[in-house]
Amino acid sequence: MFDPKSPFMGQSDPLQPAQKTSFAEDRLKVAVQSCELAPGSIATEAQISERFGLGRAAVRVALARLSAIGLVHPIRRAGWKVLPVTGALIGDVISARRQVESCLADVRPDAAALARMEELAEIIEVLEGQGDAASLTTRRSYERELLDTLSDAVDNRLMAHFLVGLWDHSERILRFLEMPASQPFAACQARELAQAAAAGDGERIVALRMADITAFQNYAVAGLMRDRTELGVTPDAQDASSNNGQSRPDTGASPGRKITDESGTKSNKGVSS
Template structure:
């Protein structure tokens, strides 16, 4: 009989500290991108470690790295804050994609990669804009696989930068859809892969920019319909005394600061 406790039975090795940190970084990154950690939510290091079953040291190291990437922000005496969602952030992502994504038109795919791209494009076309449970994330996975496939052979620095932009775009889409926005429409993968196969660079750029235009329209509509209030900082009654003191200390022509305050927690699980 097989004896798990036998001294002659190999035991799975424990994760090394580096592996634990990498696992913690990956887990927290996915929690941010999938809005498990809602944009703007705050949590302590201990709370994050306990919630996701991570070690304290690994969580600390992962948070430091995510802070360098801009996904988490240290808040004195409060812990850590997930990168907030804002119109400025969405605009920056769109602008960066417009400048960078057209580099995909220079990609040269091998016959094997083209065949895989045709399969992925077909899967995207079959699922289309259907929103049944399970189909939407499946289609998004095919879209991301297709974009990654195309980006594989271009400059790796550009490819890595695009990957981070697509991560941010996926987060924006999930955030707005969780807030009630109509689902983002599908990428026209068949047009894109056909243009690449035939070396029609202008048509590749046109297909990419057309999808980006739809993403911009989706984001703009989602923001306009998002249930949030614009309030002046210091406008709460319990901050009026502080505001009055600041008015004495600051010049009269200082700019008015505006922040966004959400009404509900419908954007995902709060930490």
């Protein structure tokens, strides 16, 4: 009988197909949220596979899953397009967050979760005063862990899942709008959130989250006002792979080359195409 765990079998590829797919999904999700795959860019499965060192089959499944949560979508005969960041998207995310984050009024984290929130609040306070990129990235990861700890205590799991997705979109928008010369978005009120959760003060938690959403909106508006993208530019045709019957020379991107941005969207260098 075939035993895949036999010590006599080769161990060159210890990951099973499901693990490969999960790894590819996690890797590509990070690439999209961090704008490593620039908003509005288009690339083929082969190009993404080569760029990130992932198997074609795993990439195909991972992209389909990212498409289901609205981060990418397929373009016929061209590849996969990363969801562009637009004013409309930002407005939709803000509107949805105002409605959904009200569910945090009913959260009651357990003792272990509350202790972890206190630890995270201390770390975030230390990192907030440090301006280097590594500290900012680390601070954001701890802020997200704190918020995820709150969402884990939401009884309605469907609502919690939707909330996590909105936070994912918000992170990507921040990465897109933050320029090297701009001030990074301020840290969340971690200490106050931890204290409100410990006191079971759901009203205070929601008030803190609404204040954070307002700050996010103000930051996004300021970022859009710095953007030099021309308004009124006609977007590409729905079939991005054709141009008057001819194949487009700018579709897709191979490793080491700039991924194509759609007209009217901001490039990964912060300049409109």
